[in-house]
Amino acid sequence: MHTAAAVADFRTYPLISALSGVQNLADRVSIVWADGRISPFHHVWLRDNCPCEQCVYTVTREQVFEIVDAAPDLVPANAHIDSDGCLQIDWQDGHRSRFDPGWLRAHAYDDESRAERLAAKPKAYLWRSDLQLPVFEYSALMNDNGALLQWLIAVRDIGLTQVRGVPTEPGSLKLIAQRISFIRESNFGVLFNVQSKANADSNAYTAFNLPLHTDLPTRELQPGLQFLHCLVNDAEGGESIFVDGFAIADALRQEAPELFQALCEIPVEFRNKDRHSDYRCLAPIIALDALGRVAEVRMANFLRGAFDTSVEQMPLLYRAYRRLIAMTREPRFRLMQRLNPGELWCFDNRRTLHARNAFDPATGARHFQGCYIDRDELLSRILVLQR
Structure with missing residues (x-):
């Protein structure tokens, strides 16, 4: 699943794990993944990263929305998993955001997800005189x-x-x-x-x-x-x-x-x-x-x-x-x-x-x-x- 409406990026994001549950808390949405991981996303972060065509110009895939233009106390009226398996947020001001689960998992910032991303970053191979020259x-x-x-x-x-x-x-x-x-x-x-x-x-x-x-x-x-x-x-x-x-x-x-x-x-x-x-x-x-x-x-x-x-x-x-x-x-x-x-x-x-x-x-x-x-x-x- 990589719908244009859900992913405002030139890259693709594999579906590592499906969304299985959503809980809307005071200042964040808590996501439960099918593999058991739990990832919290603050309301301000979700609104800031909305990929819809009102917030991201579809030609350049660059953001046009600035978070200062949203109310500082903005919270969802509703948060749920839609029929496509995306996270859908209906905000109190009438705006709607949909997040592809592959993109969401790739950007989750719970400790386990951040540690995974850090471990996956390219690492310098340190060499000495015995290097097998590529x-x-x-x-x-x-x-x-x-x-x-x-x-x-x-x-x-x-x-x-x-x-x-x-x-x-x-x-x-x-x-x-x-x-x-x-x-x-x-x-x-x-x-x-x-x-x-x-x-x-x-x-x-x-x-x-x-x-x-x-x-x-x-x-x-x-x-x-x-x-x-x-x-x-x-x-x-x-x-x-x-x-x-x-x-x-x-x-x-x-x-x-x-x-x-x-x-x-x-x-x-x-x-x-x-x-x-x-x-x-x-x-x-x-x-x-x-x-x-x-x-x-x-x-x-x-x-x-x-x-x-x-x-x-x-x-x-x-x-x-x-x-x-x-x-x-x-x-x-x-x-x-x-x-x-x-x-x-x-x-x-x-x-x-x-x-x-x-x-x-x-x-x-x-x-x-x-x-x-x-x-x-x-x-x-x-x-x-x-x-």
Whole structure:
């Protein structure tokens, strides 16, 4: 049962359990499900979430009703299960709301239902040096939405993937990136060329080794996904190195909680300045989400400003910072691999720190192209493919 009148959403909601009973109480409706679960819904919540066409525009499926336009003491005149198995609320002001049981169960906020939803949320797979690298084929990703979905879930949950069989013509990267969404442009362009050049505006465009870092920590929102596509790689050296920043943060949280907390709370300024731009962002190195889980790592020593914190906190910040960098150098966390022509990395730039060994440009050419896509676009694409 997924009637348009009952579900104001583009998604569908399976009927996990039918409604078997309804009790209208002073400030809420108590639902009894066929599997025995009891879910209370406050009157204000039910009125706020009415999916009818008066409250939700049927074209966009976006709400037009605002709860302030209902009386604060509004209560149902009647609440019952209708002939379609939906919860029907007849309000005292004459308005009627109908709720599909699949939608209602998916949004129930009793303790058991909320715990189920939390347990079902995607979880980051923490990895170390022994990661079995997820590898995907370009032709499948370009032509098969099922393969595309598998790749995007791996990017979301593992944060590091490789794609093989990619054409090596310049600009080919754009085609596969746009299978996800539009590309995020930066001061380095839509596609940027990673190769050694004179008058470089970033250490990435030299032959130096690059220590482990995230790209553009100088921005308020770091790019979510980064792509690096190998067109030519004849030079000696230049191997790619990766660590899972979430795994390192988790280990630090367990091994030195005081240092972990310092990196979550003390902001650090990152700066990216050249002849034409000057980007700066002040933020903690480790960011937590609303549930207290690590959501982001922001790190690039070569783009870091001088620490600016209290006299009392400065020694603690340096202990924490030194420990973090030391952990990124530990073999237990590091995965190293050379990228060959026709291969690309796609990784979560707000999670997976990447580095590059120095290379010798006198031994051959080396040309990568890269681009960025925001993490929001990845998550949106996954949800649409899963419909």
